[in-house]
Amino acid sequence: MSGTILLVTQDREIQNLLFRTLTHRGYRVLIAETATSAMEQIQRHPIITTITEIGPRGISNHDCANRIVRELLRMSALVIAAEETPVKVLSEVIEHGASQLIIKPFAEHELIRCLDRALSERLPPSSPPLSWRQSPSMPTIITQNPAFQSILTMAAKAARTDTTILITGETGTGKELLAQEIHRLSRRASRPFVVVNCAALSETLLESELFGHARGAFTGADQAKPGFFEIANGGTIFLDEIGDVSPTFQLKLLRVLQQGEYNRVGDTRVYHTDVRVLAATNQNLSDAVRAGRFRADLYYRLNVVHLHLPPLRERKDDIPALVHFFLQKCSQRLNRPAPRLSPEALQLLERHDWPGNVRELQNAIERAVIMCDDGEVCPEHLPDELHPSRQLMREAFPSTPDFNAPFKVAKERFLGDFERQYILHHLSLHRGNVAQTARATGMFEGHLYQKMKRYHINPDQFRPRRASAHRAAKLA
Numbered sequence: 490m491s492g493t494i495l496l497v498t499q500d501r502e503i504q505n506l507l508f509r510t511l512t513h514r515g516y517r518v519l520i521a522e523t524a525t526s527a528m529e530q531i532q533r534h535p536i537i538t539t540i541t542e543i544g545p546r547g548i549s550n551h552d553c554a555n556r557i558v559r560e561l562l563r564m565s566a567l568v569i570a571a572e573e574t575p576v577k578v579l580s581e582v583i584e585h586g587a588s589q590l591i592i593k594p595f596a597e598h599e600l601i602r603c604l605d606r607a608l609s610e611r612l613p614p615s616s617p618p619l620s621w622r623q624s625p626s627m628p629t630i631i632t633q634n635p636a637f638q639s640i641l642t643m644a645a646k647a648a649r650t651d652t653t654i655l656i657t658g659e660t661g662t663g664k665e666l667l668a669q670e671i672h673r674l675s676r677r678a679s680r681p682f683v684v685v686n687c688a689a690l691s692e693t694l695l696e697s698e699l700f701g702h703a704r705g706a707f708t709g710a711d712q713a714k715p716g717f718f719e720i721a722n723g724g725t726i727f728l729d730e731i732g733d734v735s736p737t738f739q740l741k742l743l744r745v746l747q748q749g750e751y752n753r754v755g756d757t758r759v760y761h762t763d764v765r766v767l768a769a770t771n772q773n774l775s776d777a778v779r780a781g782r783f784r785a786d787l788y789y790r791l792n793v794v795h796l797h798l799p800p801l802r803e804r805k806d807d808i809p810a811l812v813h814f815f816l817q818k819c820s821q822r823l824n825r826p827a828p829r830l831s832p833e834a835l836q837l838l839e840r841h842d843w844p845g846n847v848r849e850l851q852n853a854i855e856r857a858v859i860m861c862d863d864g865e866v867c868p869e870h871l872p873d874e875l876h877p878s879r880q881l882m883r884e885a886f887p888s889t890p891d892f893n894a895p896f897k898v899a900k901e902r903f904l905g906d907f908e909r910q911y912i913l914h915h916l917s918l919h920r921g922n923v924a925q926t927a928r929a930t931g932m933f934e935g936h937l938y939q940k941m942k943r944y945h946i947n948p949d950q951f952r953p954r955r956a957s958a959h960r961a962a963k964l965a
Contacts, residue, residue, distance in 0.1 A: 493517040493534055497527045497561065498542035502931075503569065503600075507540060510601060515824045527561055539564045540604070543582065544571025544593070567607040569593060569600075572924075576715045580722075583681055590681055592720070594927060594934035602684075606669065629670060630663070631814050634804035640796055641667075647794045648674035653746065655731075655791045656769040658798030661846030664769040665729060667798065672725040677765055680724030683717045688730035692738050694938065697754050699726075700741070706755025708952045709922040718751060718762040725765045731791065732772035732783065743787045766791075801843040801850060808839050811847065815854040816866070823858060829865045837868050837875045909944040912937070921951035 494511055496504055499522045511518045519534060521527035530536065541561055562568065567589045568582050574592075582590060589607035591600060609629075632638060647654055648671040656664045665684065672682045687695060697706075701716030717726060734742070745751050750761050768791050777783035801808070812830060820827035834857070843849050857870040868876065912930065919925040923941075926948075927934040941948065 492537035493519060494566075495527060495530055495534075495536045495539040496520045497524070497539055497565075498522070498569065500542060503542065506597065506600065507604070510604065513824075514822045524561055531561075531564070536564070538566040538608070540567045540569070540607075541565045542569040542571075543578065544569075544574050567591065567604055572714060573712050576719055579715070579720055590720070594924070596935035599935070606682075630666065631810050632804065632807050633810065634799070634807050636799060637804055637807070640798065643794070644671055644796055645674055647671070647796075649676070651675075651677075651765050652793045653765075653791055654767050654794045654796060655774070656767065656796045656798065657774075658769075658771065659800045659846055660771050661848030662798040662800060663847055664798060665727065667796065668725075668727040668767045668769065671767060672727075672765075675725065675765065677724050681721045682725050682727070683721040684727045684729065685717060686729045688733040689935070689939075691938070692735045693754075695734065696738060696741065700751045700753055700760075702754035703756035706753070708920070709924055710755070713753070713756075716751075716753065718745065718764055719760065721764050722762050723764075725767060728766060728768045730770060731768040732770035732774055732777060736782075736784065739784045739787050743784065743790060746787070746790045801846045805839055808850070809835065811850060812838060812854060815851050816858065819851075819855045819858040825858070826864070828858060828861045831865055831867050833868050834866050834871060837871055841875050905944075908940070909946070912940060912944065912946060916946070916948055916951045919951075920953065921948040923948050 494516050496507055496518060498504060498520075504520055508518050508520070519530050519536070521530050527539065527541075531539075539561060562582055568591075570579060570582065570590060570592050572593050579590065589603050591603045595603075630641060632641070644654070644667060654668075654671065656667055658664055668684075669682065672678060685695075685699065690698060697714070697716070699716045699718055701714050701719055702710050704710060704713045728742075741751065745762065745764075746766060749763065750759050752759060774783055774788050774792070778785045778788050812835070816827050816830065838850070838853070845852075853872050853875065854866075856872060857866045860870040861867075912926070915926045915929050916923075919929065923937060924934055927937045930937065932940070940946075
């Protein structure tokens with residue numbers, strides 16, 4: 490892959506992250522900090538697409554009516570918006586033609602995933618070799634397995650409707666990729682596609698992210714914030730790991746599915762939305778219903794069309810085509826010629842059970858491309874898990890003890906204690922405001938929430954007692 494991509498943002502952290510990511514994948518990257526300088530760069534260089542931020546560190550919100558900005562947004566594969574950006578501006582961004590929209594704050598992996606999706610939509614790959622087996626109903630999904638093909642045919646039919654779809658399957662089978670394809674084939678393809686990992690957010694944060702919150706709903710809510718159901722109006726929301734949400738949240742989600750209405754956190758007004766919901770889980774929801782962990786009425790509302798993706802071990806006839814695809818993809822990203830695959834290496838790949846499914850296969854191929862120097866992937870370039878003899882040797886002859894292990898454990902414990910105290914100190918300084926603490930420590934807010942969960946830190950202990958009680962009453 491080659492070409493020039495223009496970054497339009499003043500945020501140094503985002504500039505550095507995207508510059509590293511894009512140059513690593515073979516793109517040339519230019520940076521502009523204003524709309525005017527961006528258009529000058531576009532006139533001087535053959536820009537294939539742009540990545541634009543709107544808000545305090547990018548183009549100001551009121552500039553979205555400007556002709557220059559409209560042209561810039563039309564060229565943008567990805568638009569990054571500040572948290573306080575009004576819904577009207579976000580709607581204009583989508584209407585002007587931006588492929589993808591992501592709202593700050595976000596975790597680094599979320600930005601990279603959204604970037605990959607944006608580039609794949611805006612920059613379609615060249616025609617694949619004849620050895621690839623792509624589904625006619627889902628062109629970006631590679632398969633020649635008859636059972637999987639029938640599932641994709643069913644998905645293509647359901648995509649043309651607005652019905653709710655439940656996608657199940659083991660981790661790594663491609664549930665999110667299938668959801669993207671369903672959205673692409675639907676009448677909502679020109680509207681936003683929003684991905685929410687329900688398992689990564691607490692109940693309170695999940696409700697705020699999906700439904701939004703009113704000003705003053707809790708400490709730190711200085712402004713009203715729209716939720717994803719409002720931002721994705723007219724589009725599709727993909728709720729991943731739906732089996733992990735609480736019974737209380739299940740009831741609120743059921744109301745949206747049945748009536749298309751909800752309340753923002755801390756707001757009594759009723760909001761309406763027109764969003765198509767796709768849900769996914771690696772759990773057996775019918776067992777969860779019988780066990781009382783999942784509401785039966787919500788299960789039946791989600792399970793209008795059920796698509797179960799088979800694990801890779803049940804469709805090993807797809808391995809050669811998938812390997813060929815990943816060899817090409819990884820080589821492009823690493824900016825090196827695609828190596829050949831030796832027959833012995835293919836035999837190892839086809840014998841493995843792939844507990845991590847397609848995702849594990851992709852990682853194994855990426856490792857092989859990195860380790861291969863002579864243009865051919867051989868068995869020694871593949872992970873140890875694919876070599877039965879290495880596994881037996883490891884079990885028969887365990888590795889020698891690491892005499893430095895106690896010192897390593899002590900070092901990790903010291904660093905963990907230091908990091909915990911560092912977070913506690915800044916939470917105390919900012920009176921429990923997680924957003925301000927994230928900015929002060931230089932972390933993404935989602936990453937900070939993960940750290941607080943690891944160290945069992947509750948930000949409420951640093952908030953004023955009256956404000957905490959008021960927030961608890963609002964959320965009750």
